[in-house]
Amino acid sequence: MRIILCGFGIVGQSLVKLLDSRAEDLYAKYGIKPRIVGVFDSGGSATDPSGLDREKLIYVKKKTKSVKDYSKSKNKASGLEIIQNVDADVLIEATTSNYKDAEPGMAHIINAMKRGMHVISVNKGPLALAFPSLMELATYNHVLLRFSGTVGGGTPILNYAKNSLQGERITSFAGILNGTTNYILTNMANGMSFDVALKDAKSKGYVEADESLDLDGLDAAAKLVILANWVMDMKVTLPDIQCTGIRKVDFEDIKKAAKKNCAVKLVASCNKDLIVSPREISLDDPLCVNGTLNAIAFTSEHSGTQTIIGRGAGGMETASSILRDLLDIRKEISRS
Amino acid sequence: MRIILCGFGIVGQSLVKLLDSRAEDLYAKYGIKPRIVGVFDSGGSATDPSGLDREKLIYVKKKTKSVKDYSKSKNKASGLEIIQNVDADVLIEATTSNYKDAEPGMAHIINAMKRGMHVISVNKGPLALAFPSLMELATYNHVLLRFSGTVGGGTPILNYAKNSLQGERITSFAGILNGTTNYILTNMANGMSFDVALKDAKSKGYVEADESLDLDGLDAAAKLVILANWVMDMKVTLPDIQCTGIRKVDFEDIKKAAKKNCAVKLVASCNKDLIVSPREISLDDPLCVNGTLNAIAFTSEHSGTQTIIGRGAGGMETASSILRDLLDIRKEISRS
Numbered sequence: 001m002r003i004i005l006c007g008f009g010i011v012g013q014s015l016v017k018l019l020d021s022r023a024e025d026l027y028a029k030y031g032i033k034p035r036i037v038g039v040f041d042s043g044g045s046a047t048d049p050s051g052l053d054r055e056k057l058i059y060v061k062k063k064t065k066s067v068k069d070y071s072k073s074k075n076k077a078s079g080l081e082i083i084q085n086v087d088a089d090v091l092i093e094a095t096t097s098n099y100k101d102a103e104p105g106m107a108h109i110i111n112a113m114k115r116g117m118h119v120i121s122v123n124k125g126p127l128a129l130a131f132p133s134l135m136e137l138a139t140y141n142h143v144l145l146r147f148s149g150t151v152g153g154g155t156p157i158l159n160y161a162k163n164s165l166q167g168e169r170i171t172s173f174a175g176i177l178n179g180t181t182n183y184i185l186t187n188m189a190n191g192m193s194f195d196v197a198l199k200d201a202k203s204k205g206y207v208e209a210d211e212s213l214d215l216d217g218l219d220a221a222a223k224l225v226i227l228a229n230w231v232m233d234m235k236v237t238l239p240d241i242q243c244t245g246i247r248k249v250d251f252e253d254i255k256k257a258a259k260k261n262c263a264v265k266l267v268a269s270c271n272k273d274l275i276v277s278p279r280e281i282s283l284d285d286p287l288c289v290n291g292t293l294n295a296i297a298f299t300s301e302h303s304g305t306q307t308i309i310g311r312g313a314g315g316m317e318t319a320s321s322i323l324r325d326l327l328d329i330r331k332e333i334s335r336s
Numbered sequence: 337m338r339i340i341l342c343g344f345g346i347v348g349q350s351l352v353k354l355l356d357s358r359a360e361d362l363y364a365k366y367g368i369k370p371r372i373v374g375v376f377d378s379g380g381s382a383t384d385p386s387g388l389d390r391e392k393l394i395y396v397k398k399k400t401k402s403v404k405d406y407s408k409s410k411n412k413a414s415g416l417e418i419i420q421n422v423d424a425d426v427l428i429e430a431t432t433s434n435y436k437d438a439e440p441g442m443a444h445i446i447n448a449m450k451r452g453m454h455v456i457s458v459n460k461g462p463l464a465l466a467f468p469s470l471m472e473l474a475t476y477n478h479v480l481l482r483f484s485g486t487v488g489g490g491t492p493i494l495n496y497a498k499n500s501l502q503g504e505r506i507t508s509f510a511g512i513l514n515g516t517t518n519y520i521l522t523n524m525a526n527g528m529s530f531d532v533a534l535k536d537a538k539s540k541g542y543v544e545a546d547e548s549l550d551l552d553g554l555d556a557a558a559k560l561v562i563l564a565n566w567v568m569d570m571k572v573t574l575p576d577i578q579c580t581g582i583r584k585v586d587f588e589d590i591k592k593a594a595k596k597n598c599a600v601k602l603v604a605s606c607n608k609d610l611i612v613s614p615r616e617i618s619l620d621d622p623l624c625v626n627g628t629l630n631a632i633a634f635t636s637e638h639s640g641t642q643t644i645i646g647r648g649a650g651g652m653e654t655a656s657s658i659l660r661d662l663l664d665i666r667k668e669i670s671r672s
Binding site for chain 2: 018026030068153154155156159162163165167168234281283286289290291293295300302303305306307308309310311314316317319320321323324326327328335
């Protein structure tokens with residue numbers, strides 16, 4: 001299985017380490033030998049049709065900050081050039097999310113699919129802005145598009161709703177899908193002011209470079225788009241979400257909620273309307289998790305409400321979701 | 337798809353209602369037309385190779401307490417006779433669990449598999465006493481054995497661990513798998529004595545006819561056997577579980593736990609050893625659910641700890657799990 005890896009940040013590096021540590025096991029148990037034939041970051045690229053050396057990749061990135069130094073010639077090829085010129089089976093898109101035009105991820109995904117590659121995206125941007133059309137493009141090109149890592153990190157929320165609950169009808173769902181805002185709101189419930197709580201979250205590395213993605217609810221809204229399309233078969237994109245962030249939540253709101261045995265949480269919900277907004281949740285509700293935890297509650301027609309709780313982020317967690325998608329793609333291919 | 341239904345209690349009747357209400361949808365979406373060609377209860381049987389009338393079955397059961405009155409001839413054939421003489425694709429075993437010899441469920445399952453039928457069991461007894469050998473027998477006879485409803489009721493815990501987490505290694509798990517004892521312990525934490533809490537649970541219909549199955553941890557232990565075999569590939573049966581129930585939990589234990597911000601819960605865990613016993617869990621742990629809720633936390637190598645919470649019982653919930661197994665069997669058959 002030949003892989004092109006777009007972006008070589010924490011997730012990309014974790015994936016390379018994971019593939020390395022699991023190499024024998026993956027071959028023995030699933031018959032797959034993933035080979036990374038191309039990788040690029042903002043500095044440049046590295047390619048090798050017979051598979052790049054995983055340890056060397058990690059070493060070079062650590063030492064020089066870019067994979068371009070993998071070979072002496074210092075490969076300056078851009079991502080799109082790699083996608084055009086290197087043959088591969090699967091493209092893994094792990095560049096940074098943006099919700100304005102979703103580039104460069106959008107172009108990577110579209111060009112890879114046109115070249116017949118299956119795509120695994122942990123980048124939420126392209127899916128948030130164009131889920132329905134990307135799915136159509138995948139179908140048209142007879143390739144698979146997977147994105148387990150975009151919602152819940154290592155917690156397989158999307159798979160649970162789609163496969164574990166097959167035959168059941170999910171009627172609505174609500175989730176705490178952004179760990180950063182949940183961490184801030186948890187600290188506010190414990191008495192911190194918004195500004196101090198935000199500063200603390202920043203110092204721990206929980207806040208995105210563009211803090212608006214967390215604080216204004218964009219990250220949660222992007223995940224809601226993906227869930228609504230995948231789980232509820234809706235055809236929606238980011239502008240369809242009514243989105244309010246947590247900047248206006250103040251001490252009064254928190255105190256008012258506490259009096260009712262509730263906490264204020266940033267909730268993304270799908271129940272006719274698609275809404276992201278701060279809401280009061282009862283402390284007795286399993287959905288009411290603290291710290292950086294994520295949680296989602298699916299309500300189904302016959303099996304009641306089911307809540308899944310897990311860490312929503314982390315390099316290795318997201319890498320493990322990519323591995324699941326790889327195995328899923330492998331399984332689907334071998335069937336057809 | 338021709339089905340023989342063993343036992344026609346709450347679960348069996350819920351299933352018949354569910355198949356009735358979903359008939360069109362199941363055909364349109366999955367191409368299956370489930371036909372119940374045989375059903376029996378302690379009073380007798382009803383059979384029809386072209387499919388029994390679902391509404392009439394429910395009506396007769398309600399009116400006369402047994403399906404034997406479905407036909408004028410009052411069919412007295414036993415379960416085993418039905419299994420021997422009626423041709424079917426799938427046997428659904430829904431008679432009462434017992435952990436002494438697991439009969440009559442055990443004989444139903446074994447004979448059905450020998451006749452080439454796939455089996456869906458919501459009866460935990462046979463699996464608790466003979467999981468490894470029943471799995472071997474299924475393989476030998478080229479049939480599928482499914483049992484989603486035995487753990488978590490309508491909450492697809494087994495599927496989650498096996499499929500949603502594929503490619504991931506689960507290193508340990510711990511769960512609150514018996515709603516009845518959780519309901520009693522929750523009430524004790526709120527100040528009720530054990531005896532009053534037990535009486536209350538009985539009045540609500542939460543306690544098994546043989547109360548020992550709940551109170552002495554047998555039900556939780558049976559579920560632990562199934563999880564250990566299915567999720568961890570262990571080959572164990574009920575005698576391999578170290579099992580302690582909740583009869584000895586007293587007010588002192590509860591108070592002591594509360595002082596440490598904990599609650600006493602009946603926990604079934606797999607971490608080298610397989611243990612069911614009352615244990616203190618932190619109130620902040622997502623696993624610490626109240627009332628009749630079930631919860632299970634899987635700890636995996638790369639994706640951290642993930643907790644699933646849902647209702648663990650209920651006729652319609654369990655029926656929905658049977659439907660999932662039917663769809664799963666259908667999918668597997670169409671593949672081979």
